[in-house]
Amino acid sequence: MAKTLNPDEIAPLLRELGQANLAAMQVYPGDSPDRQPVHTVYGGAHLFKADTALKLGELSLNALRDNAPDFASLARALQLPGERQLPVSVSGVNDLKARIEENPEFMKRENPAAVLLHTIYERVLNKLKREAVEDFRIDFEDGYGNRPDAEEDEQARIAARETALGMKNGTLPPFIGIRVKPLTEELKDRSIATLDIFVSTLLEATGGKLPENFVITIPKVIIPEQVATVSQLLGIIEKKYNLKEGTLKIELMVETTQSILSYQGLATLPLLVQAAGGRCRGAHFGTYDYTASCNITAAYQAMDHLACDFAKHVMKVTLAATGLMLSDGATNVMPVGPHRRGKEGGELTFEQLAENRDVVHRAWRLAYGHVRHSLINGFYQGWDLHPAQFIVRYAALYTFFLESLPDASHRLKNFIEKAAQATLVGDVFDDAATGQGLLNFFLRALSCGAITENEILATGLTLEEIRGRSFVKILNRRRPA
Numbered sequence: 001m002a003k004t005l006n007p008d009e010i011a012p013l014l015r016e017l018g019q020a021n022l023a024a025m026q027v028y029p030g031d032s033p034d035r036q037p038v039h040t041v042y043g044g045a046h047l048f049k050a051d052t053a054l055k056l057g058e059l060s061l062n063a064l065r066d067n068a069p070d071f072a073s074l075a076r077a078l079q080l081p082g083e084r085q086l087p088v089s090v091s092g093v094n095d096l097k098a099r100i101e102e103n104p105e106f107m108k109r110e111n112p113a114a115v116l117l118h119t120i121y122e123r124v125l126n127k128l129k130r131e132a133v134e135d136f137r138i139d140f141e142d143g144y145g146n147r148p149d150a151e152e153d154e155q156a157r158i159a160a161r162e163t164a165l166g167m168k169n170g171t172l173p174p175f176i177g178i179r180v181k182p183l184t185e186e187l188k189d190r191s192i193a194t195l196d197i198f199v200s201t202l203l204e205a206t207g208g209k210l211p212e213n214f215v216i217t218i219p220k221v222i223i224p225e226q227v228a229t230v231s232q233l234l235g236i237i238e239k240k241y242n243l244k245e246g247t248l249k250i251e252l253m254v255e256t257t258q259s260i261l262s263y264q265g266l267a268t269l270p271l272l273v274q275a276a277g278g279r280c281r282g283a284h285f286g287t288y289d290y291t292a293s294c295n296i297t298a299a300y301q302a303m304d305h306l307a308c309d310f311a312k313h314v315m316k317v318t319l320a321a322t323g324l325m326l327s328d329g330a331t332n333v334m335p336v337g338p339h340r341r342g343k344e345g346g347e348l349t350f351e352q353l354a355e356n357r358d359v360v361h362r363a364w365r366l367a368y369g370h371v372r373h374s375l376i377n378g379f380y381q382g383w384d385l386h387p388a389q390f391i392v393r394y395a396a397l398y399t400f401f402l403e404s405l406p407d408a409s410h411r412l413k414n415f416i417e418k419a420a421q422a423t424l425v426g427d428v429f430d431d432a433a434t435g436q437g438l439l440n441f442f443l444r445a446l447s448c449g450a451i452t453e454n455e456i457l458a459t460g461l462t463l464e465e466i467r468g469r470s471f472v473k474i475l476n477r478r479r480p481a
Contacts, residue, residue: 030433031440032323033469037135037175038448039384039393040284040327044143045159045178050166053173056387057132063335063388064128067360071097071121077361078368078395080120082113116402124394127449132390134448135175135381138163140194141182141219149190156194160201167211177215177251183226192233199234199248203241210247215281217251220289222258222268224275231277250279255286256293260314269318280324284383285312287329303329303370309377316378321433328374330383335363335392364392371396380444394448401450404441409458412438416460419475435471443469 043052068074072093075083087093100107100118108115138159140152147155159178166172178198181191195216202210218230227250234248252272254260262268273280287308291301302308308329315326337356339348348356367389374382375396384393415438419431442459445451446466456466465474 028321029323030321031437032325033436033440033443033471035174035447036282036325036381036444038381038397038444039390040135040137040175040381041133041384041390042137042139042143042179042330045138045140045155046144048138048159048162050162050169051171053133053136053166054171056390057128059387060128060132060390061125063360064125064391067335067357067364067388068121068391070094071118074121074124074391074395075117077364078392079365080117080395080399082117085111085113086117119402120395120398123398123449124391127394128390130449131174132387133173135213136173136177137217138176138178138198141179143179149193152190152194153197156197157201160198161205163202163211164205167206167209172211175213175215176211177213177217179217179219179253182220183218183229184220188229192230195230195233196237199237200241203237203243208241208243210243215249215251217253217284219253219286220255220259221252221272222256224271227252227272227275227280228277231275231279234279235277246278248279249281250276251281252276252283253286254283254311254315255289257290257311260311267314267318269315273319273322273324282325282327283315283319284327285315285329285379288332290329303331303382304373312377312379325381326379327381327383328370328379330385331363331367331370331389332385333363333366334386335360335367335388336386360388364388367392368396372400375400394450397445397448398450401441401445401448405445405451405455408438408441409456412442412459412461416474432472432475435475439469439471439474442466 041053041056049055064074068077070090070093072083072086072088074080075086087096096111096114097118100111100115104115140156144152144155163172163176166176178195180195181187183191199216216230216234218227221227230250234250235245237243238245238247252259252269254269259268259272262271269283273283285308287303287305288301290311291305291307292298294307296305296307312326312328319326337359339352339356341348371382371393374380380397382393384390415435419435442451442456443466446453446456453463453466457463461474465477468474
């Protein structure tokens with residue numbers, strides 16, 4: 001067969017292409033196999049204690065007990081698929097629950113919807129008992145407000161010592177960090193002082209150690225110089241405390257139109273990430289500040305507003321495959337009933353209890369719709385502002401993952417078989433990023449408690465491969481010696 005191209009002539013072109021491909025792979029390594037929290041809980045720094053995460057878990061369990069004491073009541077509250085077929089009476093629900101727990105395989109055939117709803121509830125309950133808070137942000141911004149410098153200085157020290165105590169006692173959530181004030185001209189000195197005091201106090205209290213997955217969140221970022229300044233300051237702190245360069249991580253908040261597009265018409269986010277000098281771990285969307293920056297009135301500020309969808313899609317387009325963790329915002333309608341027990345401990349009337357539950361359920365349904373909207377659009381993390389929202393967060397996640405589990409298992413199994421076959425015959429399989437993306441569906445579901453390790457075995461993976469969290473490692477293990 002005739003060939004026009006001479007190998008010697010095209011070799012320089014291929015070398016240049018190879019260099020460009022390698023450079024692109026550095027920028028776009030694909031989805032990270034590292035665990036990403038499914039939510040971030042923000043709380044004012046003045047309220048933070050070493051056991052805050054545990055207490056929030058207790059509050060969320062109380063909210064579940066008060067407003068959805070069984071799987072049928074939660075399903076009806078959130079209007080989950082199949083809830084209309086569930087019994088209404090307590091005795092009927094208890095009987096159905098007993099039958100499911102006694103013979104789950106039979107009930108999966110007889111009443112699969114009920115088994116799914118029961119599974120969702122039990123796993124939400126277990127999650128709230130075991131690890132209600134995945135990520136917590138000690139907030140010195142909106143949740144703290146503007147206070148005298150001396151007061152914020154002291155509060156930064158107290159919060160740092162409480163964090164150190166939480167490390168010692170094992171009471172911190174898996175992810176934790178602080179949010180400082182914006183790096184604007186008016187607040188830059190205050191922001192940097194809080195960052196310095198908190199991190200320095202924490203390192204001194206712990207002998208130079210940080211909590212796992214510690215991060216500094218920078219709000220309302222609009223120009224790369226704000227990020228670069230923080231990154232350089234963190235480098236100075238690292239040198240002082242003999243930390244490895246890049247140990248202190250940064251998280252960006254997307255809360256203004258300028259953080260999406262610059263006045264030059266450029267996508268701002270890649271510039272902000274680059275300015276972090278390798279420290280950037282992720283970007284969080286701020287629903288209400290962003291919509292306000294678009295002049296959208298408060299009555300229409302919501303997570304599923306089209307303006308928010310546009311901004312979040314820009315986040316996806318510019319940061320997809322970079323390995324950064326992207327997060328949606330929060331629902332600001334709190335699931336709190338209007339009636340409270342008095343200081344004397346008086347009981348509420350039946351009517352007051354019913355009204356409380358109705359208010360909570362409406363707020364739950366709103367939050368459920370928002371979380372579901374985020375998941376459908378590829379955002380697996382969001383903010384929670386109240387412990388009663390944790391219930392909805394996990395219920396929405398577990399419903400989403402469990403509904404998709406059969407199809408996702410079939411797809412990943414076929415993909416792995418295709419990749420393994422390629423390695424067996426010596427072919428080069430260059431679609432590992434897609435494989436990691438498929439695997440990450442299961443890793444996300446597993447990490448948050450939606451599914452079990454045994455349920456992933458349907459994909460053909462071994463438990464060792466699952467725990468390795470890397471599609472490339474799976475291929476390497478299956479490659480013939």
